[in-house]
Amino acid sequence: MLKRYNIILYSTNKIVNSCRYVSQSMLKSTVNEKTGIATVIINKPPVNCISLELLNKINTEINKLQKDNIRGMILTSVRSLQKVFCGGLDIKEFYNPNPDRLAKYLTNLQDTWLSLYMTSFPTVSVINGHSLGGGCLIAMCCDYRVMVGPDYTIGLNETKLGVVPPKWFQDTMAAIIGHRKAEVSVIAGKTYTTDEALQIGLVDESSPDIDNAYKKGIQFLNSFEKISPWAFKMTKNISRQPISQWLIDNKQKDLEFVFNYMQTPSVQKHLGLYLQSLKK
Numbered sequence: 001m002l003k004r005y006n007i008i009l010y011s012t013n014k015i016v017n018s019c020r021y022v023s024q025s026m027l028k029s030t031v032n033e034k035t036g037i038a039t040v041i042i043n044k045p046p047v048n049c050i051s052l053e054l055l056n057k058i059n060t061e062i063n064k065l066q067k068d069n070i071r072g073m074i075l076t077s078v079r080s081l082q083k084v085f086c087g088g089l090d091i092k093e094f095y096n097p098n099p100d101r102l103a104k105y106l107t108n109l110q111d112t113w114l115s116l117y118m119t120s121f122p123t124v125s126v127i128n129g130h131s132l133g134g135g136c137l138i139a140m141c142c143d144y145r146v147m148v149g150p151d152y153t154i155g156l157n158e159t160k161l162g163v164v165p166p167k168w169f170q171d172t173m174a175a176i177i178g179h180r181k182a183e184v185s186v187i188a189g190k191t192y193t194t195d196e197a198l199q200i201g202l203v204d205e206s207s208p209d210i211d212n213a214y215k216k217g218i219q220f221l222n223s224f225e226k227i228s229p230w231a232f233k234m235t236k237n238i239s240r241q242p243i244s245q246w247l248i249d250n251k252q253k254d255l256e257f258v259f260n261y262m263q264t265p266s267v268q269k270h271l272g273l274y275l276q277s278l279k280k
């Protein structure tokens, strides 16, 4: 029994052979050959909002890392943006959309969420700036969150744009902070400062600077050194499967709901006004 356990540990804990560096301009990914830890950096100025192209790159990279047998991953934003981790989904993808592209976008978002939420390796988001809407969602997909503070904000603010966060957005938050707090949060489109997010458990740790936040992220990943990767993967799977299975079983229905309401005149009007308010 012990021997079998050791074999599993060895075969899945193998450190990647070489340092891989992928720079796809919008997304930079490095794997440290000594530690087997990947750092994935979103780099899409000015605010790292998620276009269809960026979504594709994130999903492709997660799937690659999945095959690479890495030991863990840190997801963060390029430092030069200074105050934004991720400005959310690109609202321009929803405003006066091309229907084919909109359908592609929504499908890719479902797939990317499934990949990121269900990784078989531990993940940490180092939230080095504002993290709103879809930005909050990708941070919440990770197993651990360290947020730089005190001046940044995080939250699912979709209702403020006149749109509806799908069930799996809401479930992802409820799994972290509990149903009641998540309900109050999403219906009001609430955003939280770093301290508030720490207080309600939306983030696990806060840090006054990025380097320290990154260190805390690495510490979290190192805490799995003595955990069998197989046991980690199976346990996480059991914990997250009910939420992910809902989406797998309801992908088409979920897609049609958003695809249809997104193109209604009243939703389009709200989105237009919100985009305008950002420009001011």
Ligand SMILES: CCCCC/C=C\CCC/C=C/CC(=O)SCCNC(=O)CCNC(=O)[C@H](O)C(C)(C)COP(=O)(O)OP(=O)(O)OC[C@H]1O[C@@H](n2cnc3c(N)ncnc32)[C@H](O)[C@@H]1OP(=O)(O)O
Pocket (backbone or CB within 6 Å): 046, 047, 049, 083, 084, 086, 087, 088, 089, 090, 091, 092, 106, 107, 109, 110, 130, 132, 133, 134, 135, 157, 158, 161, 163, 164, 165, 166, 254, 255, 256, 258, 259, 275, 278, 279
């Ligand atoms: C079937 C599958 C269903 C899947 C679900 C799909 C849909 C569900 C419903 C829709 C869900 C949407 C989720 C979202 O993520 S909505 C977006 C939420 N994000 C926000 O509300 C953030 C908005 N941005 C800001 O608050 C600020 O920009 C900031 C991030 C705090 C940064 O502030 P600052 O540094 O001052 O930068 P500016 O405000 O000046 O912005 C610069 C520039 O960028 C444009 N911009 C900002 N955010 C977005 C965005 N999310 N999308 C598109 N564009 C954005 C902003 O308009 C400025 O543009 P200009 O330079 O042209 O003026």
